[in-house]
Amino acid sequence: xxxxxxxxxxxxxxxxxxxxxxxxxxxxxxxxxxxxxxxxxxxxxxxxxxxxxxxxxxxxxxxxxxxxxxxxxxxxxxxxxxxxxxxxxxxxxxxxxxxxxxxxxxxxxxxxxxxxxxxxxxxxxxxxxxxxxxxxxxxxxxxxxxxxxxxxxxxxxxxxxxxxxxxxxxxxxxxxxxxxxxxxxxxxxxxxxxxxxxxxxxxxxxxxxxxxxxxxxxxxxxxxxxxxxxxxxxxxxxxxxxxxxxxxxxxxxxxxxxxxxxxxxxxxxxxxxxxxxxxxxxxxxxxxxxxxxxxxxxxxxxxxxxxxxxx
Ligand SMILES: [Zn+2]
Numbered sequence: 001x002x003x004x005x006x007x008x009x010x011x012x013x014x015x016x017x018x019x020x021x022x023x024x025x026x027x028x029x030x031x032x033x034x035x036x037x038x039x040x041x042x043x044x045x046x047x048x049x050x051x052x053x054x055x056x057x058x059x060x061x062x063x064x065x066x067x068x069x070x071x072x073x074x075x076x077x078x079x080x081x082x083x084x085x086x087x088x089x090x091x092x093x094x095x096x097x098x099x100x101x102x103x104x105x106x107x108x109x110x111x112x113x114x115x116x117x118x119x120x121x122x123x124x125x126x127x128x129x130x131x132x133x134x135x136x137x138x139x140x141x142x143x144x145x146x147x148x149x150x151x152x153x154x155x156x157x158x159x160x161x162x163x164x165x166x167x168x169x170x171x172x173x174x175x176x177x178x179x180x181x182x183x184x185x186x187x188x189x190x191x192x193x194x195x196x197x198x199x200x201x202x203x204x205x206x207x208x209x210x211x212x213x214x215x216x217x218x219x220x221x222x223x224x225x226x227x228x229x230x231x232x233x234x235x236x237x238x239x240x241x242x243x244x245x246x247x248x249x250x251x252x253x254x255x256x257x258x259x260x261x262x263x264x265x266x267x268x269x270x271x272x273x274x275x276x277x278x279x280x281x282x283x284x285x286x287x288x289x290x291x292x293x294x295x296x297x298x299x300x301x302x303x304x305x306x307x308x309x310x311x
Contacts, residue, residue: 025299036239042251043223044147046242050235056131058231062143064122065226066219068197069261077199078207078215080117081157081164085212086124087115088156090145098142105129117197119261130233140227140245147225148249152216154209164204171198174278185272186287191261221252263289 031037036048068079087099102113105128112127124146128139180196187193203211227242295301 023298027298040247045226047228048235048238049230051230052232058128058130060139061125061228063226065224067118067120068195069119074211076203078212080197083115083117084160086146086150089151091149092145144245152213157209174276178274181274182272185270190263218256222249
């Protein structure tokens with residue numbers, strides 16, 4: 001143990017020494033030169049990195065900077081509902097062809113094709129074989145469709161309601177009941193407490209399809225999205241492909257304001273004790289709230305290291 005501690009300390013000191021030679025605390029953190037970062041005219045960002053292992057494989061991710069906290073009163077649960085709809089019918093993959101196509105390349109739903117919806121983001125990802133250019137192009141087309149071509153037909157929406165309701169039912173239990181109680185305290189009257197991603201089943205079962213389309217229209221737009229691709233390909237070629245594919249999405253005129261829900265500060269320590277007859281475990285959790293702060297300079301990074309060491 002002692003040896004390991006000493007080794008860690010030596011490593012930290014030598015890292016600090018290297019940094020001290022070349023960087024001032026006020027310097028901006030340098031961008032990794034192996035990552036190509038760009039912004040299209042429509043506002044969409046992209047990040048590209050060549051990575052040769054595993055061979056002939058790549059991961060394509062679409063990040064939407066919008067989640068359940070942006071839902072209106074009649075949309076509770078519809079950020080997540082939209083995520084489901086992306087896998088059903090899109091312009092270039094009608095009649096559930098998207099999943100069939102991805103599975104035909106050997107991708108399985110779960111490990112290789114997946115998505116999640118959180119309070120502030122919705123993220124979609126696929127793993128694509130890169131040994132055939134057609135797979136790469138079609139993989140980008142899948143992301144393009146998710147970003148701008150989900151059709152949201154009433155019939156398909158109605159067919160999905162039961163599936164989401166079942167997902168909600170599966171999530172019920174002691175942990176869910178206790179979590180709802182403590183999140184209410186943790187989020188302290190903020191919008192977060194009222195917008196758990198699973199939403200309400202009244203909305204999921206009965207919402208007007210237009211409410212779902214409104215969420216997609218308002219928040220799935222290029223200035224709130226990024227494409228991230230990492231894998232075994234030529235980065236310059238990939239950049240050109242991304243520019244060609246995603247520049248087709250028009251820039252949004254007069255977009256709705258992307259607001260950020262606050263979690264208000266408080267002087268007192270908030271405490272929540274919750275129990276449930278079905279709970280299999282006892283658990284204590286402590287949260288420290290901090291102002292949201294971006295790591296931009298060397299000094300910020302130093303702060304991050306200090307607080308990690310303290311924790
Ligand atoms: Zn789901």
